[in-house]
Amino acid sequence: MELFKLTIHELHEKLVSKEISAKELAQSVFSRIDDVEERVKSYITVTRDVALAKADEIDKKIAGGERIGPLAGIPTAIKDVMNTEGIRTTCGSKILDNYIPVYTSTAVKNLLEEGIVMTGKTNMDEFAMGSSTENSGFFVTHNPWDLERVPGGSSGGSASVVAADEAIFSLGSDTGGSIRQPAALCGIVGMKPTYGLVSRFGLIAFASSLDQIGPFTKDVTDCAIVLNHLIGHDINDSTSVKIDKPDYTKALVNDLNGIKIGVPKELMAEGIDSKIKAVIENSLKLLEANGAVVAETSLPNIEHSLSAYYIIAPAEASSNLARFDGVRYGYRVPDAVDLIDMYMRTRAEGFGDEVKRRIMLGTYALSAGYYDAYYGQAQKVRTLIIDDFNRAFTDYDVLVSPTTPTTAFKIGEKVDDPLKMYLSDICTIPVNLAGLPGISVPCGTVDGLPVGLQVIGKTLGEEMMLRVAYSFEQSFGWSEKPKL
Amino acid sequence: MEFESVIGLEIHVELDTESKMFCGCSTRFGEAPNTQTCPVCLGMPGSLPVPNKKAVEYVIRTGLAIFCDISLFSQFHRKNYFYPDMPKNYQISQYDIPLCIDGHVDLEMEDYATTIGVTRIHLEEDTGKLLHIGGAGRIAGADYSQVDFNRAGVPLMEIVSEPDIRTPEEAKAYAQKIRAILVSLGVSDCNMDQGSMRVDANISLRPVGREELGVKAELKNLNSFRSLQRGLAYEIERQTKALQNGEAIVQETRHWDETKNTTSTLRTKEYAHDYRYFPDPDLVPMEFDPEWIEGLRAELPELPDERKERYMSDFGLPAHDANLLVETKATGDFFEAAVALYGGDAKIMSNWILGDLTYYLNSENVEIDAGEVKPAHLVEMVELIDDGTISGKIAKELFSEMFKTGKMPKAIVEEKGMTQISGQDEIAKIVDDVIAQNPDAVQEFHDGKERAFGFLVGQAMRLTKGRGNPQLINRLLKERL
Numbered sequence A: 001m002e003l004f005k006l007t008i009h010e011l012h013e014k015l016v017s018k019e020i021s022a023k024e025l026a027q028s029v030f031s032r033i034d035d036v037e038e039r040v041k042s043y044i045t046v047t048r049d050v051a052l053a054k055a056d057e058i059d060k061k062i063a064g065g066e067r068i069g070p071l072a073g074i075p076t077a078i079k080d081v082m083n084t085e086g087i088r089t090t091c092g093s094k095i096l097d098n099y100i101p102v103y104t105s106t107a108v109k110n111l112l113e114e115g116i117v118m119t120g121k122t123n124m125d126e127f128a129m130g131s132s133t134e135n136s137g138f139f140v141t142h143n144p145w146d147l148e149r150v151p152g153g154s155s156g157g158s159a160s161v162v163a164a165d166e167a168i169f170s171l172g173s174d175t176g177g178s179i180r181q182p183a184a185l186c187g188i189v190g191m192k193p194t195y196g197l198v199s200r201f202g203l204i205a206f207a208s209s210l211d212q213i214g215p216f217t218k219d220v221t222d223c224a225i226v227l228n229h230l231i232g233h234d235i236n237d238s239t240s241v242k243i244d245k246p247d248y249t250k251a252l253v254n255d256l257n258g259i260k261i262g263v264p265k266e267l268m269a270e271g272i273d274s275k276i277k278a279v280i281e282n283s284l285k286l287l288e289a290n291g292a293v294v295a296e297t298s299l300p301n302i303e304h305s306l307s308a309y310y311i312i313a314p315a316e317a318s319s320n321l322a323r324f325d326g327v328r329y330g331y332r333v334p335d336a337v338d339l340i341d342m343y344m345r346t347r348a349e350g351f352g353d354e355v356k357r358r359i360m361l362g363t364y365a366l367s368a369g370y371y372d373a374y375y376g377q378a379q380k381v382r383t384l385i386i387d388d389f390n391r392a393f394t395d396y397d398v399l400v401s402p403t404t405p406t407t408a409f410k411i412g413e414k415v416d417d418p419l420k421m422y423l424s425d426i427c428t429i430p431v432n433l434a435g436l437p438g439i440s441v442p443c444g445t446v447d448g449l450p451v452g453l454q455v456i457g458k459t460l461g462e463e464m465m466l467r468v469a470y471s472f473e474q475s476f477g478w479s480e481k482p483k484l
Numbered sequence B: 001m002e003f004e005s006v007i008g009l010e011i012h013v014e015l016d017t018e019s020k021m022f023c024g025c026s027t028r029f030g031e032a033p034n035t036q037t038c039p040v041c042l043g044m045p046g047s048l049p050v051p052n053k054k055a056v057e058y059v060i061r062t063g064l065a066i067f068c069d070i071s072l073f074s075q076f077h078r079k080n081y082f083y084p085d086m087p088k089n090y091q092i093s094q095y096d097i098p099l100c101i102d103g104h105v106d107l108e109m110e111d112y113a114t115t116i117g118v119t120r121i122h123l124e125e126d127t128g129k130l131l132h133i134g135g136a137g138r139i140a141g142a143d144y145s146q147v148d149f150n151r152a153g154v155p156l157m158e159i160v161s162e163p164d165i166r167t168p169e170e171a172k173a174y175a176q177k178i179r180a181i182l183v184s185l186g187v188s189d190c191n192m193d194q195g196s197m198r199v200d201a202n203i204s205l206r207p208v209g210r211e212e213l214g215v216k217a218e219l220k221n222l223n224s225f226r227s228l229q230r231g232l233a234y235e236i237e238r239q240t241k242a243l244q245n246g247e248a249i250v251q252e253t254r255h256w257d258e259t260k261n262t263t264s265t266l267r268t269k270e271y272a273h274d275y276r277y278f279p280d281p282d283l284v285p286m287e288f289d290p291e292w293i294e295g296l297r298a299e300l301p302e303l304p305d306e307r308k309e310r311y312m313s314d315f316g317l318p319a320h321d322a323n324l325l326v327e328t329k330a331t332g333d334f335f336e337a338a339v340a341l342y343g344g345d346a347k348i349m350s351n352w353i354l355g356d357l358t359y360y361l362n363s364e365n366v367e368i369d370a371g372e373v374k375p376a377h378l379v380e381m382v383e384l385i386d387d388g389t390i391s392g393k394i395a396k397e398l399f400s401e402m403f404k405t406g407k408m409p410k411a412i413v414e415e416k417g418m419t420q421i422s423g424q425d426e427i428a429k430i431v432d433d434v435i436a437q438n439p440d441a442v443q444e445f446h447d448g449k450e451r452a453f454g455f456l457v458g459q460a461m462r463l464t465k466g467r468g469n470p471q472l473i474n475r476l477l478k479e480r481l
Ligand SMILES: [Zn+2]
Pocket: B020, B023, B024, B025, B036, B037, B038, B039, B040, B041, B042, B153
């Protein structure tokens, strides 16, 4: 049996009933990696030995009659933006090529304690800056649906790894769409929780006020299961929220009777490919058929989202990335003549073009005399966008939109045009600016490439968001897989 | 033209918390390099700061003690600049909304009183320490440099004064007053040797009577109150000369060289950083309950000004004495312990503490609470004077011995035979000898020269090796001349 194709909830039953062992499962996934990884190139680091040892440990627990949680023994890939103690963590950058962390990020630790079997660290745009994974300091990841195309980004490796069945699920991080956009382009479920729901401790920061960790899964049920164990207050993260942990699987009700769904007209406007719009229109009909009340709404200020985002995110990044200086860890130019020379050449050689572009943008935006016109103004726009969402959520339980304006584009198609590349995140960025939860679920294909439907929830409204996504998934019945 | 100096001080103080500002590492001083560190204070990728509530409380207590307005809403900003002692290449500090604003400190100078405004008090994290190997210990030309991050992230409070200070003496008095207050509050040990208190001074000159400020220089490396005073005095002289010669003052940072007694350019304005301050997105803004702040106000300990008032009213001390006694908490504590043990006049205790004790402590560079002489020593010695066992003159000698050895006065007196000679016959014999041996001085005395009498007393004291009862010598000498 091709165990690697199954979901978390299917595999959990088989593990508990001892129909399969965790080791068999891990071996199945590694044999799949052996088959397809050369073509997809999802992983920067594969941790086969660590994984097999962990699988043995889980099998012993099962044999000993111990009760195991739903994630125990499940092969899981981690975006290389999260620290894993003793395991190389590069953040997709040459500057951290040789970096072995001394601690593990809270999110990964939470899952390791639940018994996940970590298969490896996935490829990404350097420092999570990008929408195609072409900005990786190491290599380009390919979309399993069409190897000539990008998987999206920045969590491209974590998306392709699940789409290609090289892991049962994975973790990514989402600053402006970096989970939802590649999930849409790879035909899987990807979710960004409310800002603060998942601890950022140990997540290598890109833009601290926007970054959030979330799962890539094969279905919405798996997403809810992972979320249950990912969240929780962390004393190491001052921005992490304190709430009673809900059981998100209880929210998975296939019924939308009376649920009010708003469709922001700005996210169905010119920038969106007409074929994608058609797929989304069909999805809306399906939601209505399921009992939901669907109506058009407006978020007038989100047209400024991209401009605000490309001030705020680079500004924070310019400061967050200052620590990569060759002094304490990571790459250091070997023949520096003095301190300034070491700083300048270490960073010139260690960082890629997109990272440098954003550091310069951000440095400029924060500079004396420009702060008010750029950073100050962008924060005001951010407040207006939050107000727009708040207003919409007085009338609607969730908002839906396409996740991306186009399907997966060709590798190399947009690398020379950053602005075109930035537009890939036009539907997802407003959600980060407002700190809201968002999920992308597969809702069809255009020319054989998957399309994602984005469901946006209220602040901490994950349960309603998951209910809508789950109901849609059940009625749509998506079962397509890439042919690899 | 006459010039007036305009001085403002920035005082950095390491707070005496158990753990660092944004992580759980210990703040202990003097540990092996880089042993008091963790991913947070090393600026490891992905680490996040969590604020130390105690440090915030310490700053607010300081603000309350110097009459500041406390911000009910405050936040941390990032101050961005590259330097190898800064793990993140930004310092978490405060910018437009510091914890405390608009306070003041009252100063009593020798013959006038003045008030120095405090603009703001804010909280930030300290940096690590650099050690340059080769190249005369400076980064330029060093073979290599080492970094110790033990200090990185220690809570640092910055107290910024208004440019209300007019003289180096006021600057010193202000800094000492701030230290006395902080030590009384228990928020810092303010140890300048270990760098837990550091003072930078901004100084400019302007013609007397003019309102607008001149071009300022910032003085660094003022590692003691003495160098603060001397550095400023030098700078006033330098700027005065320059202005009188029609030269322009350059806005710059200058380094005080304690051994050369001069200041020199460290960096000029064109190298000034653009710190690109922005609110730290890793930290949520702080909001305080006014009731909590009032609770802190109610719990403030006795502060130097209150203590001074009490010394004047309860012990009848003159303002001058009271001022000096409250300059450090330890001095006041010593004084009060001595007064409590001693039944007599508190002014006598004050005289000894501010006189001999301070003299010996200063010359040996010892803190009052670390010295060999304890309140019990002083009180026992004064009691020996009171009961006539020793003279005041012998007491001075005894004091020096006590300071060196820490032995109790009675033991020293016995050991060294320092008791006073008060026997009428013994003294009379000595007085007779002195008169016989110094006929010239006796003649001068009879000619009306008062000075000669003093000489003869001195001779008698010399013959008793200083142990003669001075009142008795005086009386007998007068009788016999
Ligand atoms: Zn630490």
